Protein backbone atom coordinates (compact mmCIF):
# COMPACT_ATOMS: atom_id res chain seq x y z
CA UNK A 444 0.00 0.00 0.00
CA UNK A 445 2.90 2.35 -0.66
CA UNK A 446 2.47 5.36 -2.92
CA UNK A 447 -0.73 6.44 -1.28
CA UNK A 448 -0.83 9.93 -2.75
CA UNK A 449 -0.49 8.70 -6.32
CA UNK A 450 -3.00 5.95 -5.63
CA UNK A 451 -5.61 8.44 -4.46
CA UNK A 452 -5.29 10.43 -7.66
CA UNK A 453 -5.88 7.47 -9.98
CA UNK A 454 -8.59 6.12 -7.74
CA UNK A 455 -10.89 9.01 -8.54
CA UNK A 456 -10.35 8.43 -12.26
CA UNK A 457 -11.20 4.74 -11.93
CA UNK A 458 -14.44 5.38 -10.14
CA UNK A 459 -15.43 8.00 -12.65
CA UNK A 460 -15.02 5.41 -15.42
CA UNK A 461 -16.83 2.78 -13.38
CA UNK A 462 -19.74 5.10 -12.72
CA UNK A 463 -20.13 5.84 -16.44
CA UNK A 464 -20.72 2.14 -17.09
CA UNK A 465 -23.73 1.87 -14.81
CA UNK A 466 -26.11 1.05 -17.66
CA UNK A 467 -24.41 -2.31 -18.23
CA UNK A 468 -25.17 -3.75 -14.79
CA UNK A 469 -28.60 -5.16 -15.59
CA UNK A 470 -27.08 -8.13 -17.39
CA UNK A 471 -24.55 -9.11 -14.75
CA UNK A 472 -25.13 -12.75 -13.79
CA UNK A 473 -24.42 -12.50 -10.04
CA UNK A 474 -21.57 -14.14 -8.14
CA UNK A 475 -22.89 -17.70 -8.51
CA UNK A 476 -23.33 -17.22 -12.24
CA UNK A 477 -19.90 -15.65 -12.69
CA UNK A 478 -18.23 -18.42 -10.69
CA UNK A 479 -20.14 -21.07 -12.66
CA UNK A 480 -19.11 -19.56 -15.98
CA UNK A 481 -15.49 -19.50 -14.87
CA UNK A 482 -15.61 -22.99 -13.35
CA UNK A 483 -17.34 -24.50 -16.38
CA UNK A 484 -19.99 -26.11 -14.18
CA UNK A 485 -22.72 -25.09 -11.75
CA UNK A 486 -21.10 -23.87 -8.53
CA UNK A 487 -22.05 -21.46 -5.78
CA UNK A 488 -20.28 -18.78 -3.79
CA UNK A 489 -20.78 -18.85 -0.04
CA UNK A 490 -20.33 -15.42 1.45
CA UNK A 491 -19.50 -15.64 5.15
CA UNK A 492 -21.02 -13.11 7.50
CA UNK A 493 -18.60 -11.38 9.88
CA UNK A 494 -19.96 -13.58 12.69
CA UNK A 495 -19.49 -16.78 10.68
CA UNK A 496 -15.98 -15.77 9.70
CA UNK A 497 -14.91 -15.61 13.36
CA UNK A 498 -15.38 -19.38 13.72
CA UNK A 499 -14.00 -20.19 10.25
CA UNK A 500 -10.51 -21.57 10.71
CA UNK A 501 -9.24 -20.89 7.19
CA UNK A 502 -10.47 -17.32 7.05
CA UNK A 503 -9.84 -16.43 10.68
CA UNK A 504 -6.59 -18.19 11.51
CA UNK A 505 -4.89 -18.55 8.12
CA UNK A 506 -6.15 -15.17 7.07
CA UNK A 507 -7.37 -16.47 3.70
CA UNK A 508 -9.63 -14.38 1.47
CA UNK A 509 -11.40 -17.47 0.21
CA UNK A 510 -11.06 -21.21 -0.21
CA UNK A 511 -12.41 -24.33 -1.85
CA UNK A 512 -12.49 -27.68 -0.10
CA UNK A 513 -12.40 -31.01 -1.83
CA UNK A 514 -10.96 -34.49 -1.87
CA UNK A 515 -7.52 -35.17 -3.21
CA UNK A 516 -6.42 -38.66 -4.26
CA UNK A 517 -3.04 -39.14 -2.60
CA UNK A 518 -1.95 -41.71 -5.20
CA UNK A 519 -2.94 -40.04 -8.47
CA UNK A 520 -3.07 -36.46 -7.20
CA UNK A 521 -6.56 -36.11 -8.73
CA UNK A 522 -8.56 -33.34 -7.13
CA UNK A 523 -12.32 -33.45 -6.63
CA UNK A 524 -13.48 -30.06 -5.39
CA UNK A 525 -16.80 -29.36 -3.69
CA UNK A 526 -19.29 -27.38 -5.71
CA UNK A 527 -18.88 -24.16 -3.76
CA UNK A 528 -16.24 -21.68 -2.67
CA UNK A 529 -16.24 -19.86 0.66
CA UNK A 530 -15.29 -16.19 0.65
CA UNK A 531 -14.38 -13.82 3.47
CA UNK A 532 -16.96 -11.10 4.27
CA UNK A 533 -14.76 -8.28 2.97
CA UNK A 534 -14.19 -10.04 -0.36
CA UNK A 535 -17.90 -10.67 -0.89
CA UNK A 536 -18.84 -7.14 0.07
CA UNK A 537 -16.41 -5.78 -2.49
CA UNK A 538 -17.69 -8.12 -5.21
CA UNK A 539 -21.33 -7.34 -4.50
CA UNK A 540 -20.58 -3.62 -4.49
CA UNK A 541 -18.83 -4.00 -7.84
CA UNK A 542 -21.69 -5.99 -9.32
CA UNK A 543 -24.15 -3.31 -8.25
CA UNK A 544 -21.96 -0.47 -9.44
CA UNK A 545 -21.69 1.05 -5.97
CA UNK A 546 -18.02 0.47 -5.24
CA UNK A 547 -17.18 4.02 -4.17
CA UNK A 548 -16.49 3.06 -0.55
CA UNK A 549 -13.69 0.69 -1.50
CA UNK A 550 -10.10 1.15 -2.57
CA UNK A 551 -8.98 -0.08 -5.99
CA UNK A 552 -6.66 -2.42 -4.10
CA UNK A 553 -9.57 -4.06 -2.27
CA UNK A 554 -11.74 -4.30 -5.37
CA UNK A 555 -9.06 -5.79 -7.59
CA UNK A 556 -8.11 -8.28 -4.89
CA UNK A 557 -11.75 -9.34 -4.50
CA UNK A 558 -11.92 -10.12 -8.23
CA UNK A 559 -8.63 -12.04 -8.14
CA UNK A 560 -9.99 -14.06 -5.20
CA UNK A 561 -13.24 -14.93 -6.98
CA UNK A 562 -11.42 -15.93 -10.17
CA UNK A 563 -8.76 -17.93 -8.32
CA UNK A 564 -11.33 -19.91 -6.32
CA UNK A 565 -13.30 -20.58 -9.50
CA UNK A 566 -10.07 -22.05 -10.89
CA UNK A 567 -9.94 -24.48 -7.96
CA UNK A 568 -13.61 -25.31 -8.57
CA UNK A 569 -12.90 -26.37 -12.17
CA UNK A 570 -11.41 -29.63 -10.95
CA UNK A 571 -8.96 -29.66 -13.87
CA UNK A 572 -5.62 -31.47 -13.62
CA UNK A 573 -3.97 -28.28 -12.41
CA UNK A 574 -6.78 -27.12 -10.09
CA UNK A 575 -5.20 -28.28 -6.84
CA UNK A 576 -1.93 -26.49 -7.57
CA UNK A 577 -1.89 -22.94 -6.17
CA UNK A 578 0.53 -21.52 -8.73
CA UNK A 579 -1.24 -23.03 -11.76
CA UNK A 580 -4.61 -21.96 -10.38
CA UNK A 581 -3.33 -18.43 -9.79
CA UNK A 582 -1.87 -18.28 -13.31
CA UNK A 583 -5.21 -19.41 -14.75
CA UNK A 584 -6.94 -16.76 -12.62
CA UNK A 585 -4.75 -13.96 -13.99
CA UNK A 586 -5.61 -15.04 -17.53
CA UNK A 587 -9.34 -15.02 -16.74
CA UNK A 588 -9.55 -11.79 -14.74
CA UNK A 589 -10.86 -9.90 -17.75
CA UNK A 590 -13.68 -12.42 -18.07
CA UNK A 591 -14.63 -11.75 -14.44
CA UNK A 592 -14.53 -8.00 -15.00
CA UNK A 593 -16.61 -8.33 -18.18
CA UNK A 594 -19.20 -10.36 -16.31
CA UNK A 595 -19.30 -7.83 -13.48
CA UNK A 596 -20.05 -5.17 -16.09
CA UNK A 597 -16.64 -3.47 -16.31
CA UNK A 598 -15.90 -3.82 -19.99
CA UNK A 599 -14.12 -0.58 -20.76
CA UNK A 600 -10.65 -1.48 -22.14
CA UNK A 601 -8.94 1.54 -20.53
CA UNK A 602 -10.46 0.69 -17.15
CA UNK A 603 -9.48 -2.97 -17.54
CA UNK A 604 -5.91 -2.10 -18.36
CA UNK A 605 -5.80 0.14 -15.28
CA UNK A 606 -7.18 -2.68 -13.13
CA UNK A 607 -4.76 -5.18 -14.69
CA UNK A 608 -1.84 -3.01 -13.61
CA UNK A 609 -3.03 -3.32 -10.00
CA UNK A 610 -3.75 -7.02 -10.40
CA UNK A 611 -0.24 -7.72 -11.70
CA UNK A 612 1.30 -5.88 -8.75
CA UNK A 613 -0.83 -7.88 -6.33
CA UNK A 614 -0.01 -11.11 -8.15
CA UNK A 615 3.74 -10.50 -7.98
CA UNK A 616 3.54 -9.83 -4.23
CA UNK A 617 1.96 -13.24 -3.51
CA UNK A 618 3.83 -15.89 -1.48
CA UNK A 619 6.19 -18.17 -3.45
CA UNK A 620 3.70 -21.04 -3.46
CA UNK A 621 1.51 -19.01 -5.84
CA UNK A 622 4.36 -18.10 -8.17
CA UNK A 623 6.22 -21.39 -8.42
CA UNK A 624 5.35 -22.24 -12.03
CA UNK A 625 6.16 -20.21 -15.16
CA UNK A 626 3.16 -18.08 -16.12
CA UNK A 627 2.62 -15.97 -19.21
CA UNK A 628 0.83 -13.08 -17.53
CA UNK A 629 -1.60 -10.80 -19.34
CA UNK A 630 -0.42 -7.32 -20.26
CA UNK A 631 -2.22 -4.31 -18.74
Ligand SMILES: [Zn+2]
Pocket residue numbers: 563567577580
Ligand atom coordinates in the same frame (compact mmCIF):
# COMPACT_ATOMS: atom_id res chain seq x y z
ZN1 LIG B 1 -5.85 -21.23 -3.90
